[in-house]
Amino acid sequence: MRQLRWPYWLGVLLVAATLLLLPFALSAIGTAWVRITNLAILFVFLALGLNIVVGMAGLLDLGYVAFYAVGAYTWALLASPHFDVHWPAWAILPLGAALACVAGVLLGAPTLRLRGDYLAIVTLGFGEIVRIFLNNLSAPFNITNGPKGITRIDGLSLAGIQFNASETFLGIPFTAPIKYYYVLLILLLVILIINLRLADSRIGRAWVAIREDEIAAKACGIDTRNVKLLAFAMGASFGGIAGGMFAAIQGFVSPESFVLNESIMILAMVVLGGMGNVWGVIAGAMLLSFVPELLRYTVEPIQRALFGRMLIEPEVLRMLIFGAALVLTMRFRPAGLWPEKRHKQEMSVAS
Secondary structure, X not given: OHXXXXXXXXXXHHHHHXXXXXXXXXXXXXXXXXXXXXXXXXXXXXXXXXXXXXXXXXXXXXXXXXXXXHHHHHHHHHEEOOOOEEOOHHHHHHHHHHHHHHHHHHHHHHHOOXXXXXXXXXXXXXXXXXXXXXXXOOOOOOOOOHHHOEOOOOOOEEOOEEOOOOEEEOXXXXXXXXXXXXXXXXXXXXXXXXXXXXXXXXXXXXXXXXXHOHHHHHHOOOOHHHHHHHHHXXXXXXXXXXXXXXXXXXXXXXXXXXXXXXXXXXXXXXXHHOOOOHHHHHXXXXXXXXXXXXXXXXXXXXXXXXXXXXXXXXXXXXXXXXXXXXXXXXXXXXXXXXXXXXXXXXXXXXX
């Protein structure tokens, strides 16, 4: 057993060292890639939250971006000149997660008897309602500033460290994106531990039982009502945390950041990576965050090198390749790239 532990801990140390040094390697290429990495981590937060609802509990949610919006606007309203309120981060972030949790319960309560397509339509409507409210709550009282959004949002500030400013420590430059990267990495570690513990807990097994057969789960004594509400609440809370950090990093939020396409993209991350598998969902989120950006920077140079001019606009070709890759993946790997064992067996039996 002792011999088996060394490779494991060596691998852990290598991964940890890679993650710690990654932002400096990326900043050598361009600061934009550090920002892209930070946004990719935020998508990991969102995908892990949606995985609880869709992957573990089997409840199709197309309005998940609403919880992202709740967290973002909570930070924006309580840390900006809009209401002239500047609360500390340690108070706003938990509050945003709590309000998103409440929104998850409000969404889950009326949908307890719905499944499949019906649940998808209701959750889609909930997401659109939240976006429309944010877009119109500027009159007669200006709460959200409507489509103009909220600007000059305070960045993260902890222990006297201003994360929106660049600093030098021991001769090493720490830009704002690099400092945010380490905060997001710590939050990711906490959320990852919570997800892994939930997956192996009685609650996680109850979610899987509901996903497999809700009637059988109820017959076995599982309180399906409360367990499903807990799935919505837990998943929403991670969306609230991601939204708060998004507002702090961007310094600006508007309803256009929380459209239906964002919910579909997050759902694609969960399905592509492997529903129910925490590590697969992380892989799916990273792939769908980085691959479109890589295509953005390579599509135009490749066309000019091959044809001497640009035949198809980079955005069009990028989304075409991206969509084709998703279709092929779902055709040949319907359970995802890194599926949960039980879900993989179900898909193989179904096919």
